Amino acid sequence: MKFKKKVFLTVSCLLIFPAFSQQTESDSSAVKTEKRLYLNLDVTSRYLWRGQCWGGDYIAVQPTVEFTLSPKLTLGFWATTNFKKDYFYPDGVSAYKGYQEIDFYLYYQLTEFLQLQLWDYYWPSVSKVAGVDNNYFNYGPDGSKTVDAMLYFDFSDGYRYPFNATISTLIAGNDYRYDSNGDHPKRNFTTYLELGYTFTFFENSSKKILKDIEIAPVIGAVINNKAAYYTYADNDKVSWVNLGVGTTKTIALGNNLSMPLTVSYTHNGATQNTEIFGKNFVVATLSLSY
Known part of the structure; x- marks a missing residue:
């Protein structure tokens, strides 16, 4: 099996909500004009990105680190590690x-609700x-690099319906499909779509512990996974x-x-390439933001 078929990256992690993808993706909608430097540190019970579990069930x-160059342009850095040095589990199972x-990454605010994102993912063994x-x-x-181009729609501020949507396509790097013999790599442009919504409860509560609790459901799907970039996803549908x-x-x-x-719950509904850690995940994340 090609290395690409065992490992995915980068973006994503973002993202979107703190526990569904890369953490910064969930915070990307607001252009941080009030301060130029944004710092965040997450400690999460496991790294789960778009239904893909990387690094097992380890913390x-x-x-x-994010820096705002202008009201429309932001540059950033994101990283993750579980501090484990063993590449595979000792039982020989093909899981990392x-x-x-x-x-x-780079964010560019095209309109009030539409943002262009470019992520450069590097996932060395x-x-x-x-x-x-x-x-x-x-x-x-x-290689161990991919580039993800995203359009991120966010209607959470100033709109009646606070939903967001992501269109993500890999445009460069290790995202290749092969012929039946495993030869002749061809770029696949793997694409992922996601729709989310945010409910805010207890906005007027006098108790700080209850005030402004957010509930955020999400639905995400890979539409062309022939390159098997998403290891724990269906390849033919x-x-x-x-x-x-x-x-x-x-x-x-x-x-x-x-x-x-x-605290989040995620279900991976793929029928093929079943995640060895299961299809259902509960992830807890503690963050410190400045």
Whole structure:
């Protein structure tokens, strides 16, 4: 099996909601004009990205550094590690134990509700693996790099219906499909679609512990996974890999510090390539934001 078919990256993680994808994706809608530097540190019970579990059920640490260059342009860095050095589980199962990832991203606000995002995902193996080139600038079939172009729609501020949507397509890097003999790699442009909604409860509550609790359901699907970039997804049909809901309570600590607490449930509805850790995940995330 090609290395690409065992490992995915980067973006994503974002994202979208803190526990459904890469953490920064969920915070991307608001252009941070009030401060130029944004810092965040997540400690999460496991790294789950778009229904894909990377690094087993180990705790992961995920820092974010984001810098606003202008009201429309933001540059950022995101990373994750579970500090494990073993690449595979000792029983020989093809699942990754140690996992690390380093991403750089760019946000450009096209309109009030539409944002263009570019993510550069780098997911080097934690130890040397035959046939895998961890060179940072290798975007070929044996590399550990991909580039994700996203359109992110966010109607959470100033709109009656606070929903968001993501269209994500891999445009460069290790995203290749092969012929029946495993030869002749061809770029696949794997695409992922996601729709989310945010409910805010107890906005007028006098009790701080209850005030402004957010509930965020999400539906995400891969529509063309022939390159098997999403390892735990169907390859020959639309694959509903990210079905879930998360709840977040943000505690203000003062001095521009806040502590979001998130608990989420995710169901991977793929019928093929079953995730060895199961199809249902509960993830808890503690964040410190400045």
